[in-house]
Amino acid sequence: MIEQREHAIKNGEPKTDDLLGLLMESNRRHAQERDHLQDASLTTEDVIEECKLFYFAGQETTSVLLTWTMIVLSMHPNWQDQARNEVLQVFGQSKPTFEGLSRLKIVTMIFYEVLRLYPPVVILLRQTYKEIKLGEFTFPRGVQLLLPIILLHHSREFWGEDA
Ligand code: HEM
Structure with missing residues (x-):
C-alpha cells in the first residue's frame, strides 16, 4: 500500500x-526539512x-469498551x-455532533463506570532503565514493573464496599 501511494x-x-496518508505526508515533510546526516524520518517499516x-490501540480498546x-x-x-432519554433530549432526531457529545452527562458516567469495572487495558508494564527509587523501594536497572489496573479499579480501599 505504501509503495502504491x-x-x-x-x-x-x-x-x-x-x-x-497523514503519516506519509508528515514523514515526507520531515525528511525534506532535515539534512541527510541527521535524518530522523520514519522508515517504511516504522510507518507500518x-x-x-x-x-x-484504537480499535481493540474502543470495541471492548462498547x-x-x-x-x-x-x-x-x-x-x-436514562441514557436513552438523555441522548434523545440532547440530539432529538438529528445526527449526533461532537459538541453535543460533551453534554451527555449520564452516558459519560456510564462509560467511566464501565471503564472502571471492565478496563480494556488491564495491566501496565514498565521496565527500569536505571536504578530508581519508588517510595520506600529501590529497584535496580532492568526490573519489570506491572501495574494491575484491574485490581486498583476493584479495590474496596479506593472505591468503597460496593467496588
Ligand atoms: C476506551 C478506549 C481506550 C483505552 C481504554 C485506551 C487505553 C490506553 C492506555 C492504558 C494506554 C497506555 C499504555 C501504556 O502506557 O502502557 C494507551 C496508549 C495509547 N493509546 Fe489508547 N486507549 C483507548 C483509545 C485509543 C484510541 C481511540 C487511540 C487512537 C486512535 C489510542 C491510541 C493510543 C496510542 C497511540 C497509545 C500509545 C501512546 C504512547 O505511549 O506513545 N488509544 N491507551
Missing part, C-alpha cells in the same frame, strides 16, 4: 486523506508499525432508559 504521489495523483499501533457497555446496559435497564 508513493508511486501515486510521484505521478501527481491526489493524496488520500486518511491516517496512512505506527499503523499497527493505532489499529490495536461491547461491555452494551452488556452492562442490558443488565441495568434502568440506566439504559
